[in-house]
Amino acid sequence: MKRFQFFALVWLLLVVAPFANRAGSALAASEKTPVAAVNAADGTGLKGYDPVAYFTLGQPTPGVDQYSYRWKDVTYRFTSAENLERFKADPKKYLPQYGGYCAYAMSIDRIADIDPSRWAIVDGKLYLNNNYLSYHLWSLNKSGNISSADRNWPFYPKKAVSEVDEFSK
Numbered sequence: 339m340k341r342f343q344f345f346a347l348v349w350l351l352l353v354v355a356p357f358a359n360r361a362g363s364a365l366a367a368s369e370k371t372p373v374a375a376v377n378a379a380d381g382t383g384l385k386g387y388d389p390v391a392y393f394t395l396g397q398p399t400p401g402v403d404q405y406s407y408r409w410k411d412v413t414y415r416f417t418s419a420e421n422l423e424r425f426k427a428d429p430k431k432y433l434p435q436y437g438g439y440c441a442y443a444m445s446i447d448r449i450a451d452i453d454p455s456r457w458a459i460v461d462g463k464l465y466l467n468n469n470y471l472s473y474h475l476w477s478l479n480k481s482g483n484i485s486s487a488d489r490n491w492p493f494y495p496k497k498a499v500s501e502v503d504e505f506s507k
Contacts, residue, residue, distance in 0.1 A: 372495040373449050376412045377438035383412040384466075387454040389432040390421035392464050398454040432464065435484075436491045440468040442476035444487035449494065460484065 376383055383389070391399035401415025405422045408414075409429050416422040425432050434452075436444045443450035452466040456473040459465070460480055467473040476483045 370447075370493075370495055372497045373437075373439075375437050375496040376410070377452065378412045381411070381413050383414050383438055384434065385452070385454050386415050388417045388421055389414060389434065389464065390424050391417055392457060392459060393432060394421065394424075398457060431462070434464040434466050436465075436487060437496075438466060440472055441465040441487055442467050442472035442483060444490050444494070445476065445483035446486070447490045 379385065386400055388399050388401040391397065391401075395417075399417050401417055401421075403415065405416040405419060406413055407416070407422055407425060409425075414425065416425065434457075435441060438452060440448075440450035440452050450468040450472070453469055454466065456467040456469060457464065458473075458477070458480070465476070465484070467476055
């Protein structure tokens with residue numbers, strides 16, 4: 339069985355991976371165009387998932403409107419008052435890396451949306467990925483991909499808040 343899994347993974351990497359960048363990420367850019375500093379749909383970060391729950395519950399958990407908090411022009415939702423208070427005390431501890439964009443895409447100098455269920459915590463930091471394939475490609479070399487993405491993210495052009503607001507109207 340393990341032999342089959344190995345060959346399936348090799349097939350996946352050799353046949354499917356070259357097309358992942360084209361099909362898997364609608365936001366992938368062939369050249370660096372400015373993006374919002376935080377991946378937020380309608381002003382909501384993490385697609386409404388509780389950033390603290392990844393750390394406390396060990397799983398992605400949708401937040402609720404009752405426990406919402408606006409931080410740096412982005413609204414985050416939480417599952418409980420306790421998680422909301424934890425976030426308020428130290429937002430940077432719980433926010434995902436790379437503005438909440440796909441960690442694998444950033445490691446290859448691209449930008450892509452995320453699937454909140456494709457995540458990992460490495461050295462106390464939350465990393466999100468776009469889909470099953472990008473998560474597994476990223477996981478093959480987490481430290482190397484993190485190093486690469488850490489180098490790429492600061493140089494990715496970010497839109498000013500006013501530009502994001504104008505664009506979304």
